[in-house]
Amino acid sequence: MSAFKYLESESPVNLARWHELERIMSDAMQNNYFKMVYQPLVSLGSGKLVGFESLVRCQSPRFGIVGPDEFIPHVEQSGMILELGDWIFEQCLSDLKQMRHFGMTDIAVSLNISPVQILDGDVFSKVMALLEKYQIPPQAIKVELTETALIHSPDKIAKAFENFHNEGVKVWIDDFGTGYASLGLLRQFDIDGLKIDRSFVSGIATNNEDFTLCSAIIAMAQRLGLQTVAEGIEENEQLQILEQLGCDIAQGYLLDKPQTLTKSIDTWAL
Numbered sequence: 001m002s003a004f005k006y007l008e009s010e011s012p013v014n015l016a017r018w019h020e021l022e023r024i025m026s027d028a029m030q031n032n033y034f035k036m037v038y039q040p041l042v043s044l045g046s047g048k049l050v051g052f053e054s055l056v057r058c059q060s061p062r063f064g065i066v067g068p069d070e071f072i073p074h075v076e077q078s079g080m081i082l083e084l085g086d087w088i089f090e091q092c093l094s095d096l097k098q099m100r101h102f103g104m105t106d107i108a109v110s111l112n113i114s115p116v117q118i119l120d121g122d123v124f125s126k127v128m129a130l131l132e133k134y135q136i137p138p139q140a141i142k143v144e145l146t147e148t149a150l151i152h153s154p155d156k157i158a159k160a161f162e163n164f165h166n167e168g169v170k171v172w173i174d175d176f177g178t179g180y181a182s183l184g185l186l187r188q189f190d191i192d193g194l195k196i197d198r199s200f201v202s203g204i205a206t207n208n209e210d211f212t213l214c215s216a217i218i219a220m221a222q223r224l225g226l227q228t229v230a231e232g233i234e235e236n237e238q239l240q241i242l243e244q245l246g247c248d249i250a251q252g253y254l255l256d257k258p259q260t261l262t263k264s265i266d267t268w269a270l
Contacts, residue, residue: 033060042249045248072114198232230247
């Protein structure tokens with residue numbers, strides 16, 4: 001089964017909104033109304049910048065701002081993610097080249113990938129070709145796939161992960177704890193780290209269950225030799241608890257919101 005059909009069957013949307021989004025996304029693709037922003041990843045041990053997560057945004061003069069929580073599922077279901085994904089990879093690696101030019105040579109930029117790009121495209125070859133084009137070492141990027149996406153043809157996804165890993169590209173599982181992947185399934189993937197979903201981080205200081213889940217994920221990752229990133233950190237108390245639990249990397253508005261390439265360089269370059 002194609003990834004498009006799988007996603008369509010699993011993620012039904014309001015038909016009128018679907019057609020509206022189809023017009024909005026087609027217009028945005030034709031007129032380049034997408035842009036990339038970058039949110040910093042900071043080591044909890046040293047306090048130093050270790051990378052950025054790349055995030056795509058859509059702002060159309062005609063239709064206004066469309067949130068990624070809405071347009072990403074649409075472009076995945078429609079298949080437009082293949083074209084948009086190619087643009088994102090090209091823009092991100094071009095931007096990373098600029099970051100490195102300004103002395104940011106010890107960081108890694110995370111690229112979010114879709115199961116559609118693995119199952120119906122050749123994401124591995126495309127990313128490797130761009131690394132060669134921009135003369136960027138493989139260790140300067142990470143690829144991220146959501147935990148939920150692991151259920152889409154796990155054998156093929158595992159092979160893509162293995163290919164990336166063999167070339168020195170780190171592989172991370174995003175939104176960990178929110179999907180339906182079993183620990184047994186997780187064992188078959190060649191991964192380097194887990195990103196703890198913001199829904200757990202937001203309650204870590206006030207909710208015993210969220211604290212327990214975060215603690216368990218971090219402890220499990222440590223035993224498996226994996227790094228951990230906590231997403232959505234907005235309060236100092238959350239940061240302190242995560243540091244005490246042994247989380248490796250922090251991400252969230254407390255540290256900085258997603259910024260354009262220019263602002264990211266101005267804020268974080270040495």
